[in-house]
Amino acid sequence: MASRYTLRMELPQSWTIIDVFTGQPAVIRQKVMVGMGPREAEDMVVQMNVRDVKRRERAERKS
Structure with missing residues (x-):
């Protein structure tokens, strides 16, 4: 199963978590x-x- 999230370095010592399915920065609890x-x-x-x-494994079992 492919990983949904990856890291992208924006500046030295400054990283963004990217949702690889959307290409956008991830949002967790409105952050x-x-x-x-x-x-x-x-x-x-x-x-x-x-x-x-x-979460995806649970969804697969339900379908």
């Missing part, structure tokens, strides 16, 4: 995931991808 430090961004993108895989 746009831009201008993040590298460690925070990497941790967040891993968590977001794990949650997305679980």
